Amino acid sequence: MSTIKFSSTETEQLVAKIQGYFAKELDQDLGQFDAEFLLDFFSKEVGAHFYNRGLFDAQVIIAAKLEDVSEMVQEGISEIEKPVS
Known part of the structure; x- marks a missing residue:
């Protein structure tokens, strides 16, 4: 290490x-x-333990932000979809 x-x-x-x-x-x-x-x-x-915890915490935040973006994209696509008859 x-x-x-x-x-x-x-x-x-x-x-x-x-x-x-x-x-x-x-x-x-x-x-x-x-x-x-x-x-x-x-x-x-012990430094690596703190470093790894920081990475884990960052990953959780990024995953939440990506989920928000994904939801926004899905909503945006739904708004511009053309009706199908």
Whole structure:
């Protein structure tokens, strides 16, 4: 399984969030290196689960939109159908 790669800006933001969480919730200081290591660990070990959930959620939304479009197409075709005698 490949590791999710973040830009340097994203990494900085995520590391700051991890450090903030450790400070606030666990009352522990976490250094830059340790926070980056933890981010890499979670990215590698659980990142794919979050990624796949995002894909699943997107698929549900797209399927619903496609169903709406299909209904609109069917209605539009019904409106322009010629009567048959």
